[in-house]
Amino acid sequence: MVSIGELSQQTGVSTQAIRYYEQIKLLPAPKRADNSYREYDDSDVERLQFVKRARQLDFALGDIAEILAFRDQNEPPCQYVMNVMAQQISAIEERVADLQRLRDELATLHRAGLTMPEDIEMKQCVCHLIKTGLSNEVGNDE
Amino acid sequence: MVSIGELSQQTGVSTQAIRYYEQIKLLPAPKRADNSYREYDDSDVERLQFVKRARQLDFALGDIAEILAFRDQNEPPCQYVMNVMAQQISAIEERVADLQRLRDELATLHRAGLTMPEDIEMKQCVCHLIKTGLSNEVGNDE
DNA sequence: CTAAACCTTATAGTAACTATAAGGTCAAGT
DNA sequence: ACTTGACCTTATAGTTACTATAAGGTTTAG
DSSP states (O other): OBOHHHHHHHHTOOHHHHHHHHHTTSSOOOEEOTTOOEEBOHHHHHHHHHHHHHHHTTOOHHHHHHHHHHHHTTOOOHHHHHHHHHHHHHHHHHHHHHHHHHHHHHHHHHHHHHTSOOOTTSSSSHHHHHHHOSTTTSSOOO | OBOHHHHHHHHTOOHHHHHHHHHTTSSOOOEEOTTOOEEBOHHHHHHHHHHHHHHHTTOOHHHHHHHHHHHHTTOOOHHHHHHHHHHHHHHHHHHHHHHHHHHHHHHHHHHHHHTSOOOTTSSSSHHHHHHHOSTTTSSOOO
16 A cells, blocks of 8 residues: 555656546545545556556546546457547647648748848838738748 | 727637737727727737737747737837747747657557457557557567 | 654646626617 | 617636645654
8 A cells, every 4th residue: 555655656646646636537536544645556556657658648638537437347448549549640740730830930930030120110020020921021022 | 990809800819819818918908988898999900910920820928928018118029039939949849859759659559559459457458558668568579 | 842744625826718607788670 | 669689798617737835634753
């Protein structure tokens, strides 16, 4: 039997996060010692290790809860996990593409800004470009 | 003079977001009509357009507030903006690298999962791999 | 005996909003 | 005149996954 502090150390999850997981029912309410301290056993450690690792893989707590619910009902969660993973992968790919587009846009604006004056009114400087974008200002003869 | 609904339509920012921006003092409290409806003028439209665009570039509201504060005090914000941009760019690059690492890890787990059985106990299936990672399970003879 | 290092609960704060409730105002239609 | 619907108002709760704080009880070491 380990205390919440020991569980925290063994898993690298903060004690507040552990209590939070209990509150949202991701972890079962543990037994209490006479002094009302929480007491955890090996299966609790294992469950929390799974949660920790799934969080590192950016699974949402709701997804993790569903995965654990399968197991709690003696059903293999693997199929569900595979689906969540596939979704995660495409979500990440989309997010990366978005971020790269954003990065390119910022880098272009930044380069443009290096050649521009400071301007309180923001009509002639990089601040203005933020609002309008580059297209109708730079490299666009019309 | 335009109403909050019209401002919303002209900028693509929701009315709730506009009220929220007012609340956190990103936008000044506008004049009110006799019926206490908010009334906005051209400079409000312009300011909100700047905010919108900066948000699309993923600037934090706090950064945007600082940029606008420069202008409100008749100082050119450009230097500050350039710094924020440079920070944004490296933050994004880091985030992209993190996400790509994550994506690779998930993709590898997913591929491994395709060849594994379903397992309630999660000792022999992809769910187990989530907890332990691949290294000591797959492609590792020892 | 007291100070530190634990533990407990409850509550507020984070970011950037969205959603909801409960109500006031206004223009158009019957 | 009245009602319907589309606006507007404020205030509050919910989102995500926690962290931080307050205010207190317990245990251990010196």
